Amino acid sequence: MSEAELSVIIPTYNEHDNVRPIIAKLEAALTGIAWEAIFVDDDSPDGTAREVKEVSKDKPNIKVLHRIGRRGLSSACIEGMHLSTAAYMAVIDGDMQHDETRLPLMLERMKNGADIVVGTRYAGEGGTGDWGAARLGMSKFATCLGNFLLRKNRTSDPMSGFFMLSRELFDEVAGKLASDGFKILLDILASSKRKLKVQEVAYTFRTREFGESKLTLSVLGDFAMLLIDKSIGRFIPAKFVMFAVVGCIGLLLHLCILGILNLVFRVEFVYAQIVATLVAIICNFYFNNIFTFGDTALKGFKRVVGFVLFLLICGVGAIPNVMLAKYLYSGHIYWMGAGAAGLVVTAIWNYAVSSRFVWRK
Numbered sequence: 001m002s003e004a005e006l007s008v009i010i011p012t013y014n015e016h017d018n019v020r021p022i023i024a025k026l027e028a029a030l031t032g033i034a035w036e037a038i039f040v041d042d043d044s045p046d047g048t049a050r051e052v053k054e055v056s057k058d059k060p061n062i063k064v065l066h067r068i069g070r071r072g073l074s075s076a077c078i079e080g081m082h083l084s085t086a087a088y089m090a091v092i093d094g095d096m097q098h099d100e101t102r103l104p105l106m107l108e109r110m111k112n113g114a115d116i117v118v119g120t121r122y123a124g125e126g127g128t129g130d131w132g133a134a135r136l137g138m139s140k141f142a143t144c145l146g147n148f149l150l151r152k153n154r155t156s157d158p159m160s161g162f163f164m165l166s167r168e169l170f171d172e173v174a175g176k177l178a179s180d181g182f183k184i185l186l187d188i189l190a191s192s193k194r195k196l197k198v199q200e201v202a203y204t205f206r207t208r209e210f211g212e213s214k215l216t217l218s219v220l221g222d223f224a225m226l227l228i229d230k231s232i233g234r235f236i237p238a239k240f241v242m243f244a245v246v247g248c249i250g251l252l253l254h255l256c257i258l259g260i261l262n263l264v265f266r267v268e269f270v271y272a273q274i275v276a277t278l279v280a281i282i283c284n285f286y287f288n289n290i291f292t293f294g295d296t297a298l299k300g301f302k303r304v305v306g307f308v309l310f311l312l313i314c315g316v317g318a319i320p321n322v323m324l325a326k327y328l329y330s331g332h333i334y335w336m337g338a339g340a341a342g343l344v345v346t347a348i349w350n351y352a353v354s355s356r357f358v359w360r361k
């Protein structure tokens with residue numbers, strides 16, 4: 001079974017309708033190659049994992065790692081690679097947006113000595129298909145920043161989710177990869193100490209036929225997360241840093257609204273404070289949903305439930321805040337220090353509890 005020389009790792013979340021078509025496409029593209037597909041599914045509600053198991057009954061080279069209680073594109077890819085024993089591993093999206101017909105060429109480049117071959121949209125005949133100006137702009141911006149971060153191992157498309165690498169390279173970097181977020185390729189390139197032999201194969205990003213994207217809104221946030229992780233992430237969890245940044249923005253917004261309502265519109269202080277608090281919490285929830293917890297972002301009705309929960313958590317978190325601040329203040333700690341200490345305690349509480357219950361993996 002594990003005589004496969006190429007493992008194709010396919011992270012999936014709600015890709016039920018894409019399972020059979022992508023397997024058919026891989027079979028057509030990889031004739032003559034000893035390959036296996038490893039789907040890594042995060043217990044998709046639409047039954048993606050069940051569908052793969054169904055297909056794998058008569059196809060021993062199709063496997064699925066069914067993760068329960070977990071979410072995340074990068075960690076899915078990493079765990080899929082850990083399951084593989086093949087000499088070469090490719091990562092490809094499960095929605096057919098990547099061009100699987102490029103895989104044989106990528107494999108050939110690997111055999112000719114490359115450490116990693118990147119499927120690129122930004123070189124040669126590559127393209128981004130039907131992307132709008134906003135997404136293209138964001139992607140290009142992230143590409144520039146990404147290459148700034150990389151220095152040694154640059155590529156025209158460090159944000160690509162389509163690439164192939166050798167087992168040696170994976171073994172070298174596996175322990176250093178951040179499992180949060182989506183930017184697995186950038187992470188691999190940044191985590192190797194060596195100057196790698198990076199090669200590229202151009203492809204055009206296809207339009208999605210079934211299901212919907214999980215990333216669009218959070219591309220930027222995801223990227224910011226990786227930057228934080230690669231800089232101060234060693235000391236403080238990147239998500240907490242992002243959560244605190246969002247909290248600071250919320251605080252500024254709060255003060256602006258409070259000031260405008262109270263001073264300009266002469267709204268009574270208590271009412272102005274209530275409105276400002278609510279707006280700040282909504283803003284915090286909204287930005288945390290996109291940036292801090294972009295990989296497990298809530299959508300539709302779940303977002304409403306999540307918001308109510310967040311509101312409750314923040315409400316409870318305000319109690320130790322006020323108590324601690326009051327205690328310190330009565331112990332003659334300067335008002336600003338007492339207030340800030342209360343805020344820090346609340347921030348930790350809000351982060352710990354909401355990452356566990358609102359945006360759980």
Ligand code: GDD
Pocket residue numbers: 010011012013014015040041042071072073076092093094095097139159160161162182183212213214215216219295
């Ligand atoms: N297991 C798992 N867990 N899979 C996931 C998760 C998750 O939390 N989130 C997304 N996926 C799977 C999807 O099911 C799909 O097969 C693949 O990862 C890519 O997700 P999409 O939601 O389709 O991403 P996209 O098309 O918007 O983004 C593409 O372009 C980005 C760069 O602009 C992808 O190729 C990204 O990898 C790439 O970084």
Ligand code: MN
Pocket residue numbers: 093095097208213
């Ligand atoms: Mn996609």
